[in-house]
Each structure stands twice: as C-alpha cells, then as structure tokens.
Amino acid sequence: MIEWSEHGEPRSALWRSESGAPAPRRVQPADDTLPADTAYRLACEGTVLLWRGDFQNARQLLQALMRRADRKPAKAAARAAQKIAGAGLAERFHLHRQAQAQRARTLGALLIPVEGDYSIPLRRAPDWRAACTEAWGPADGQASVVALRELLGIVGAHEWRKKGVEIPALGSAPGNRIHPHYGVFSPLRGEYIDLVAQAPLPGTGLAFDIGTGTGVLAAVLARRGVRRVVATELAPRALVCAGDNLRRLGLLGRVELLAADLFPPGRAPLVVCNPPWVPARPSSAIEQAVYDEGSRMLKGFLAGLREHLEPGGEGWLVLSDLAEHLGLRSREELLGWIAAAGLRVLGRQDTRARHGKAQDASDPLHAARAAEVTSLWRLGAASL
Known part of the structure; x- marks a missing residue:
C-alpha cells in the first residue's frame, strides 16, 4: 500500500509497480500549479507527485521531466563522458544500465490515481479501463496508484495487442x-x-x-x-x-x-x-x-x-x-x-x-x- 496525507487526513491506496519497486514514502499531492522545474527537483530528491490536476497537463509535465532528465549540465555531462571513456566494456554497460535506472526512477515519480473500476478520477482523463484490465486482471473495486509512465506503457501494450x-x-x-x-x-x-x-x-x-x-x-x-x-x-x-x-x-x-x-x-x-x-x-x-x-x-x-x-x-x-x-x-x-x-x-x-x-x-x-x-x-x- 501507498500512504500519504492530504488535506490534513491520512490516505492510502494499492501501490502498483511492474518492476516490484517498494511503495514510495515521500508523497506530495500536486496539480497544474506545480512548475516543471520544481517537479523535477522533487523527483530527483525522491519525492513522488500524486497528480490531482488535469490529466492532459500531467502528460505535458511528464514530457517536461523527460527533457530535463536528458538535458545534463555541461560539467556533469563531461564528467559522465570521461567516466565512460575510461571504463571497460562491461563497466560501460553497467554504467549505462545505472543511468537508465536513475532516469526511470525520476520519470516514475509522477503518479496517477486509479479508481476501483480502473477509471481515472481526473479532468480530461481517457477511458483506459480495457487496457488496465488486460494488464492487471478484472477490477476488484480497490483504488490504486500507478506511475503515469507505467500507465502509458500499459496503453501502448494494449494497442500492440490489438494491432499485432x-x-x-x-x-x-x-x-x-x-x-x-x-x-x-x-x-x-x-x-x-x-x-x-x-x-x-x-x-x-x-x-x-x-x-x-x-x-x-x-x-x-x-x-x-x-x-x-x-x-x-x-x-x-x-x-x-x-x-x-x-x-x-x-x-x-x-x-x-x-x-x-x-x-x-x-x-x-x-x-x-x-x-x-x-x-x-x-x-x-x-x-x-x-x-x-x-x-x-x-x-x-x-x-x-x-x-x-x-x-x-x-x-x-x-x-x-x-x-x-x-x-x-x-x-x-x-x-x-x-x-x-x-x-x-x-x-x-x-x-x-x-x-x-x-x-x-x-x-x-x-x-x-x-x-x-x-x-x-x-x-x-x-x-x-
């Protein structure tokens, strides 16, 4: 379960993670007023953002987080390049995997609430209940929380399944x-x-x-x-x-x-x-x-x-x-x-x-x- 406080009251929901990651401990409700730079800083510090605003704005925020994750400062990029250049083949691979994992953790910090019937209780949210049912099985009435990036992956898989x-x-x-x-x-x-x-x-x-x-x-x-x-x-x-x-x-x-x-x-x-x-x-x-x-x-x-x-x-x-x-x-x-x-x-x-x-x-x-x-x-x- 994931637990957080909202409007002075304790809340909880089922935590969904395909990678088996533990439920985050630092949860902050967020909406359309949150600047992308602030969201990225919080994500890098280990705070996850439970979205309460417009769903389409959440997708735009995720894209903004991706741009920031891929845009390293010049000094950091130079240090990373130097480290990779001096590494052996196997070490280069593991450094690449570590960088991928860190990027995934940062981009996975934007969370979306999902109702017990797999509907999404946000403004302009699409109906992705069919895709969620394929991934998670029949709805059991229990509210849950999932990373937006993982949810988009579920929908992408649903489209591939239909198309073949x-x-x-x-x-x-x-x-x-x-x-x-x-x-x-x-x-x-x-x-x-x-x-x-x-x-x-x-x-x-x-x-x-x-x-x-x-x-x-x-x-x-x-x-x-x-x-x-x-x-x-x-x-x-x-x-x-x-x-x-x-x-x-x-x-x-x-x-x-x-x-x-x-x-x-x-x-x-x-x-x-x-x-x-x-x-x-x-x-x-x-x-x-x-x-x-x-x-x-x-x-x-x-x-x-x-x-x-x-x-x-x-x-x-x-x-x-x-x-x-x-x-x-x-x-x-x-x-x-x-x-x-x-x-x-x-x-x-x-x-x-x-x-x-x-x-x-x-x-x-x-x-x-x-x-x-x-x-x-x-x-x-x-x-x-």
Whole structure:
C-alpha cells in the first residue's frame, strides 16, 4: 500500500509497480500549479507527485521531466563522458544500465490515481479501463496508484495487442500476426525468427519449444510442418499470451502448452530455445526476456538438453553475441558450457542485427550493437 496525507487526513491506496519497486514514502499531492522545474527537483530528491490536476497537463509535465532528465549540465555531462571513456566494456554497460535506472526512477515519480473500476478520477482523463484490465486482471473495486509512465506503457501494450506484429515467417497476411500481451516480450526483432524458419529440420514428428513467450517460434515450427510441438513457459502471462496467439492462428491442435521451468518430460528430435541474451539483472518482468542474471536459463538449457534429445536429434540454441561484445560473456565460456554438457556443435547459421539501435551512432552501446550477430547453434550429443 501507498500512504500519504492530504488535506490534513491520512490516505492510502494499492501501490502498483511492474518492476516490484517498494511503495514510495515521500508523497506530495500536486496539480497544474506545480512548475516543471520544481517537479523535477522533487523527483530527483525522491519525492513522488500524486497528480490531482488535469490529466492532459500531467502528460505535458511528464514530457517536461523527460527533457530535463536528458538535458545534463555541461560539467556533469563531461564528467559522465570521461567516466565512460575510461571504463571497460562491461563497466560501460553497467554504467549505462545505472543511468537508465536513475532516469526511470525520476520519470516514475509522477503518479496517477486509479479508481476501483480502473477509471481515472481526473479532468480530461481517457477511458483506459480495457487496457488496465488486460494488464492487471478484472477490477476488484480497490483504488490504486500507478506511475503515469507505467500507465502509458500499459496503453501502448494494449494497442500492440490489438494491432499485432506481422511475422512473414508465418505466411501471408492476415493470418501471420502475433499479438503480444502486456508484460510479454514482443517479437519485433525478426532475425531470430527467420533463423528458425530457414534452418533444415531434423524431423517433422515432434519438437520442443523451451520458453515460448508469445508462442511465435512454436507457431513457426508448426507452420513449417512439425506435426506436434510441446511449448513450455514458466510465466503465467506468457502462457495466456501464447495460448491466445495459437488460437488466433488455428494451431492449438498441433501445439501443446505446458507450464514448466525449461523442459517437458520425454525426448524429441528437435529442441529449440531462444533464452535471454544478456547476463544481467532484469528490472521488470518483461526484461526477463532479455536479461538473465548469471545466464541461468542458457546454462540450464545446455545442461539438460542431452537427456531430452532423441538419438541423432538436434538442439537449436538461438542466441545473440551482444553479451560478448559487451564483455559480459566470452565465446570460450559458451563453448565450454556446451562441451561440459556433453554436446557438440553440428553447425551454425548467423545473421546480422537489423534493428534500429544497430544503426544509431548516438546510442551509448552503439559499437557493440553494430557488431552484433544472432546465431542459431545446431547442437547434438557428443560421442561418449
């Protein structure tokens, strides 16, 4: 719960935070009379602002806070640049993550009240009850408070869910869209999907898809002719999302969804896994699709793959080498884990990164992103 005082009386409401951040302790009601400079100073000092004014003015204030967060004083910018220039690759990455986290905390200081039916009790507030229901589940009548920035993310996810993401590997439109749910990583980067769509299949009888997420790779395998796919997932949101997508695509009869941490029971001639690519701590549930502290899922997949492969079967590890360019994992470490798991490399297919950040020279991690290669590693059991 979040607690504050307003008009001399104690107030409280349910605190909502996708990142699991603790409820703030310093809460100050604010309205249209609050100057942006004052709001930014309070946010930097750790005071959150519970908005009581016009909703559209709150959106404008958030934009003003963003401009101030991105406009560093010359001396501070020079010190930060000097610190980054003298840092190693891994340290640069962690400094970048720290800066991102600090910016997120500052911009997350503008809070919006939400009624028990998910309506917003502010002037000119939009009706976002459908988006909130998708993210939080059915309304339970309890008033809550959420950061405006997070609320905007919920609405953005709602729009993506309605529109869907076109996946050429699933065939022609309109039956080739994946609809990501809130909190489930969207398959906007198509290179890893294309690798799975193009690699020669070792068989078409059965495949396991480990950590299916939206269900996109399971759907690609089924559309390629694999008669039965068992797709596992641990996150409840992702299981619901995958089920929705497979139903839309007419593939529920060929893809079985299973709540499991990594592997289903049994063996298969093909086992596919696209684990998080960067060994770092995620800051929210959706970041778990990208960041995995200690490479837990990658190591777990490699360690258990051999006992879930049929004789002569293949494990497809779909992995970016971004972590290698960031100094967070070496190629030698990866090959060592493969060998230690009793596996051997049968082949590898590579593709260059095509996303926008790979071409953005202003990105602090541009050098690593520009060099990034995504690979499909074909793994088999090593000879005893």
